[in-house]
Amino acid sequence: MKLRNISEKLVNLHSDLLENESYFREACKDLHPDFCESGLNLCRYLHLRTHDLRKIHDDLSEVGISSLRSPEAYVLENLGNTIKLLHLLQDDKWNPTINVKSIGYKQGQKLLKNHTRKLFGGRPHKKSPHIMITMPTEAASDYKLVKTLIDSGMNIARINMGHDNSKTWRKIAKNVRKASKNSERKCKIYVDLSGPKIRTGKISTLKAFKKKKKKDVKPYIRLNKGDKLFLHKKDVPGYPAIVDKKGKTIRPAGISVSLPKIIDDAKVKDRLYFDDGKIACVVREKHEHGLILEVKKTGLSGSKLKEEKGINLPDTILHTPSLTRSDLKNLDFVAKYADIVGYSFVRHPSDVRMLRSELRKRKAEGIGVVLKIENKEAFDNLALLLLEAMKGSPVGVMIARGDLAVEIGLERISEVQEEILWLCEASHVPVIWATQILESMAKKGMATRAEITDAAMSVRAECVMLNKGPYITEATIMLKRILDKMLKHNTKKKNQLRALNIASASLKKILPETIEEAGLPVPVSHYQDMVFS
Numbered sequence: 001m002k003l004r005n006i007s008e009k010l011v012n013l014h015s016d017l018l019e020n021e022s023y024f025r026e027a028c029k030d031l032h033p034d035f036c037e038s039g040l041n042l043c044r045y046l047h048l049r050t051h052d053l054r055k056i057h058d059d060l061s062e063v064g065i066s067s068l069r070s071p072e073a074y075v076l077e078n079l080g081n082t083i084k085l086l087h088l089l090q091d092d093k094w095n096p097t098i099n100v101k102s103i104g105y106k107q108g109q110k111l112l113k114n115h116t117r118k119l120f121g122g123r124p125h126k127k128s129p130h131i132m133i134t135m136p137t138e139a140a141s142d143y144k145l146v147k148t149l150i151d152s153g154m155n156i157a158r159i160n161m162g163h164d165n166s167k168t169w170r171k172i173a174k175n176v177r178k179a180s181k182n183s184e185r186k187c188k189i190y191v192d193l194s195g196p197k198i199r200t201g202k203i204s205t206l207k208a209f210k211k212k213k214k215k216d217v218k219p220y221i222r223l224n225k226g227d228k229l230f231l232h233k234k235d236v237p238g239y240p241a242i243v244d245k246k247g248k249t250i251r252p253a254g255i256s257v258s259l260p261k262i263i264d265d266a267k268v269k270d271r272l273y274f275d276d277g278k279i280a281c282v283v284r285e286k287h288e289h290g291l292i293l294e295v296k297k298t299g300l301s302g303s304k305l306k307e308e309k310g311i312n313l314p315d316t317i318l319h320t321p322s323l324t325r326s327d328l329k330n331l332d333f334v335a336k337y338a339d340i341v342g343y344s345f346v347r348h349p350s351d352v353r354m355l356r357s358e359l360r361k362r363k364a365e366g367i368g369v370v371l372k373i374e375n376k377e378a379f380d381n382l383a384l385l386l387l388e389a390m391k392g393s394p395v396g397v398m399i400a401r402g403d404l405a406v407e408i409g410l411e412r413i414s415e416v417q418e419e420i421l422w423l424c425e426a427s428h429v430p431v432i433w434a435t436q437i438l439e440s441m442a443k444k445g446m447a448t449r450a451e452i453t454d455a456a457m458s459v460r461a462e463c464v465m466l467n468k469g470p471y472i473t474e475a476t477i478m479l480k481r482i483l484d485k486m487l488k489h490n491t492k493k494k495n496q497l498r499a500l501n502i503a504s505a506s507l508k509k510i511l512p513e514t515i516e517e518a519g520l521p522v523p524v525s526h527y528q529d530m531v532f533s
Contacts, residue, residue, distance in 0.1 A: 010083050011083055013051065021100055024043035038518065042423065082483065108428065119340065122186065133466045153477065155187050156188045191342060222303070227294075265319055272313050274310070342370045346385065352369070369396070372387055379419075384510060390427065399420050437464055
């Protein structure tokens with residue numbers, strides 16, 4: 001009786017998927033030939049994840065069937081195989097009313113492998129993730145450093161356009177090409193566009209604003225919980241609060257922002273974070289010339305707000321173009337020297353179309369495009385971004401955990417990075433695991449225990465990124481050893497398959513546009529609200 005009940009639920013789910021197949025195919029009609037099957041699989045996966053399948057997993061495990069726990073790469077075939085096994089256990093045969101061609105486990109793995117090779121190049125070992133390293137300024141003049149890194153395991157060199165200049169970037173690129181050739185090891189060049197920089201402005205350099213006895217210390221504004229801060233639209237030097245003898249604030253502290261447009265986009269009650277979340281604020285008032293913020297969180301004894309510190313606005317819908325004038329100019333360098341371009345500040349499918357258009361103008365449409373998921377809006381729109389990006393090839397995704405953690409909250413970063421991994425695996429799109437990997441090892445020569453665990457977890461991605469530091473060579477060797485050992489134990493990971501909010505939200509965004517354009521009837525989901533229990 002139990003087996004029959006499970007079978008009926010899964011057959012209904014399978015039928016539900018097939019009834020929506022026409023809409024999925026319409027959504028994927030313009031994809032690059034490399035990604036046609038992958039796009040369909042992503043749509044099916046999103047539909048599957050609108051259901052809560054946790055309870056049914058336990059029932060399946062009782063009878064020795066657990067394949068439904070890892071359906072990402074081959075959704076329809078996986079579900080069909082599970083149903084067939086259940087019927088066999090009942091001495092029965094299952095014949096689906098509609099047969100749709102779908103990919104199986106091996107084909108799903110092959111697609112991911114091919115897309116990874118096309119983006120990152122061949123792997124030195126069969127399954128070992130690629131290792132990307134951010135090039136320090138010294139790499140422009142120190143050829144030996146670059147060659148040592150390639151010999152130690154680096155197979156992708158990252159140039160960050162947020163630092164240095166075009167002359168330095170060219171020298172780094174030439175050293176990478178030369179070292180790759182001499183080492184007889186392929187090393188691709190990845191270039192990160194800097195994107196719109198939302199940072200704090202300059203602070204007054206009057207002696208009163210500087211810390212005494214240290215002439216080289218940068219000026220800062222000290223803030224405590226409960227303080228008010230005026231965020232100026234105009235470029236005015238920052239200043240501390242003026243307080244009377246009784247401690248009453250006569251004038252709150254103030255500072256400007258590098259991108260004044262955010263003042264127009266922000267709303268009262270929106271959250272705003274400075275310096276990687278070290279200072280948390282909320283917008284209390286909005287005026288023509290700026291915002292009045294209330295400081296909600298600082299360190300125990302207050303925090304110092306300095307110049308050029310990042311600003312995050314997780315609740316604000318920004319209308320800032322993802323490609324700045326500087327980015328457009330730097331795309332000329334990308335077209336000439338890069339194998340892969342990292343797209344910062346990407347938020348909407350229109351952003352992806354804009355970049356593709358600019359690359360075509362420079363006859364560089366063959367360059368790999370990596371979507372950097374570093375803000376809440378990009379995460380919310382991930383499925384749409386993937387479907388748009390898959391209209392070209394090659395494609396990848398970077399989990400930029402630093403900014404992302406600030407935007408969505410530290411308590412959610414583990415959950416969100418899992419969901420990004422799942423959606424990318426369903427799309428057969430390679431992932432770069434980035435931010436603070438072995439950071440203490442690279443900077444201080446000694447890794448923390450937590451960093452070792454984090455590095456071990458990164459084996460689930462197709463590429464792992466290390467940042468620069470004095471001990472970067474040692475960090476590279478350590479990372480390679482960790483990845484080689486972990487590959488003997490696991491690649492991807494099974495999950496519980498609860499219903500995902502991002503799946504439901506993404507389908508609502510994908511399907512209505514497709515239906516309207518194609519003139520199709522409204523999609524069917526007889527079991528949308530069903531919890532399998």
